[in-house]
Structure formats: C-alpha cells, structure tokens
Amino acid sequence: MTTSHSGPLAINAADLHKRFVLHLQGGLELDVLRGANLKVQPGACIALVGPSGAGKSSLMRALYGNYRIDSGSIRIAHDGGMVDIASASPAEILAVRQRSLGYVSQFLRAIPRLSALDVVASSAIARGIDENEARRQAGAMLERLRIPAALHTLPPITFSGGEQQRVNLARSFICDWPTLLLDEPTASLDPTSRDTVCDLIAEACNRGSAIVAIVHDPALRDRIADRSVRLENGATLEEIPA
Numbered sequence: 392m393t394t395s396h397s398g399p400l401a402i403n404a405a406d407l408h409k410r411f412v413l414h415l416q417g418g419l420e421l422d423v424l425r426g427a428n429l430k431v432q433p434g435a436c437i438a439l440v441g442p443s444g445a446g447k448s449s450l451m452r453a454l455y456g457n458y459r460i461d462s463g464s465i466r467i468a469h470d471g472g473m474v475d476i477a478s479a480s481p482a483e484i485l486a487v488r489q490r491s492l493g494y495v496s497q498f499l500r501a502i503p504r505l506s507a508l509d510v511v512a513s514s515a516i517a518r519g520i521d522e523n524e525a526r527r528q529a530g531a532m533l534e535r536l537r538i539p540a541a542l543h544t545l546p547p548i549t550f551s552g553g554e555q556q557r558v559n560l561a562r563s564f565i566c567d568w569p570t571l572l573l574d575e576p577t578a579s580l581d582p583t584s585r586d587t588v589c590d591l592i593a594e595a596c597n598r599g600s601a602i603v604a605i606v607h608d609p610a611l612r613d614r615i616a617d618r619s620v621r622l623e624n625g626a627t628l629e630e631i632p633a
C-alpha cells in the first residue's frame with residue numbers, strides 16, 4: 392500500500408492514461424484516457440462533464456479501481472493517509488471500498504431475492520451499524536426517496552428504472568462516505584426525486600464528503616457542483632466555474 396500523510400485532498404488523480412486493445416477487432420487500440428487529472432477536496436462536489444464517449448465513465452471506473460490504468464496515479468484518502476489505487480493490491484482496494492470510497496453506478500446490481508430494505512440495510516451493516524438500526528435507517532432512506540412501503544419487502548429486480556436507481560442511491564447515501572462517485576445519479580428520476588438527490592448530495596458535502604458526479608444536465612450541474620471538470624478525448628481540458 393502506498394500511504395503518506397493525510398493532505399487536504401480526498402482524490403488526487405494525476406496524468407491518467409488508459410488504452411484498450413480490442414483483440415477481436417484486429418487489435419484496434421482505443422485511448423480512452425489520455426492525460427486525465429482530478430483533484431477533489433473534502434466537502435466539495437465536482438461535476439464531470441463532456442461529450443458522450445469522452446471517457447467520463449472510464450475515469451470513474453479507474454478511480455474506483457475497476458479499470459486498471461496504464462500510467463498515472465490515483466491517490467484516495469483512506470484511514471488518515473492516501474492510497475494509490477493504481478498500484479494497490481486487490482485486498483487494499485477492497486479495504487478502501489469498504490471504508491472510504493463509495494460508488495453509485497447507473498444500474499443497480501443486487502443479489503437476487505434480497506428485498507429492497509435488505510439491499511439498503513446491508514450496506515449500513517457492512518459499515519458497522521447494528522442490524523436493527525440499519526434496517527430502521529434503510530426504511531427511512533427508502534421512504535425519503537419515495538419508494539412506497541409496499542415495495543420495501545420486495546426484491547428490486549422487478550422495480551422500474553427510476554425505482555431501481557433510487558434503491559441504488561439509498562444504498563450509498565445511507566452511509567457517510569468520505570469520497571463518493573456518482574455516475575449520472577438522476578438520469579432516470581422524476582423532478583421530485585431529483586430534488587431529494589440534490590439535497591442528499593448537499594448534506595453529504597456539508598458533512599465533509601468529497602463527491603464526483605457525472606452530470607449531463609447543466610441545470611443539475613449548477614445546482615450540485617462547486618466546480619466542473621471537462622473531459623474531451625480522454626483528457627481533462629479545463630475547469631470551468633459551475
């Protein structure tokens with residue numbers, strides 16, 4: 392594990408490069424990250440913007456350790472130090488994900504047959520919350536995100552797209568993540584649910600969470616982000632005021 396003294400940053404990603412070689416396409420090479428940089432302080436919300444295919448989701452997956460980068464460093468605040476996700480072992484990445492780094496992908500991936508309440512509560516239990524208290528908090532969070540009580544005991548597999556996204560968000564916002572990555576957090580949501588998610592983001596930042604959110608809608612960006620980082624052709628080109 393690469394650890395150093397804790398600095399003021401929650402994320403310090405520098406000069407990231409990632410190339411995919413598509414062997415089934417005659418070795419076609421795709422440079423998805425070509426010099427991406429990202430610094431995020433605790434308590435800040437950064438909007439990741441840029442055209443479709445620019446590499447936003449790839450950057451987020453690299454930050455979470457799902458995509459192994461070819462060069463660069465991804466330092467994430469963890470247990471009072473900084474861990475370089477790019478060189479950390481799988482066990483170290485797991486520890487960072489358990490305690491320091493949350494990620495809400497666009498789609499819910501849950502264990503089949505687990506009820507919505509259990510999906511959300513298990514996230515809190517994994518972070519050390521007592522089981523009864525976790526279930527109470529899970530019910531409250533689902534209610535806040537307007538998942539009807541009748542659905543709490545059902546597995547979310549049959550839920551609508553927006554309901555699944557809200558269960559996914561509830562599962563992360565029930566925990567107090569030091570750093571949280573959100574991939575288009577309101578893509579399938581109605582205006583009222585969007586408002587709730589904006590409130591949850593603001594509350595998390597006020598508690599000191601660092602948040603990076605992929606956002607396509609400029610109005611949403613203006614509501615939630617302290618600043619924006621633009622990605623084009625795999626490179627962070629500019630930072631524009633939100």
Ligand SMILES: Nc1ncnc2c1ncn2[C@@H]1O[C@H](COP(=O)(O)OP(=O)(O)OP(=O)(O)O)[C@@H](O)[C@H]1O
Pocket residue numbers: 411421423441442443444445446447448449450
């Ligand atoms: N696992 C992969 N294998 C091959 N190519 C990939 C892989 N993941 C991403 N890419 C390619 O990387 C490029 C960037 O994709 P990415 O999903 O990061 O873009 P994006 O900016 O998030 O786009 P969008 O806004 O449309 O979601 C695309 O050309 C995509 O096809």
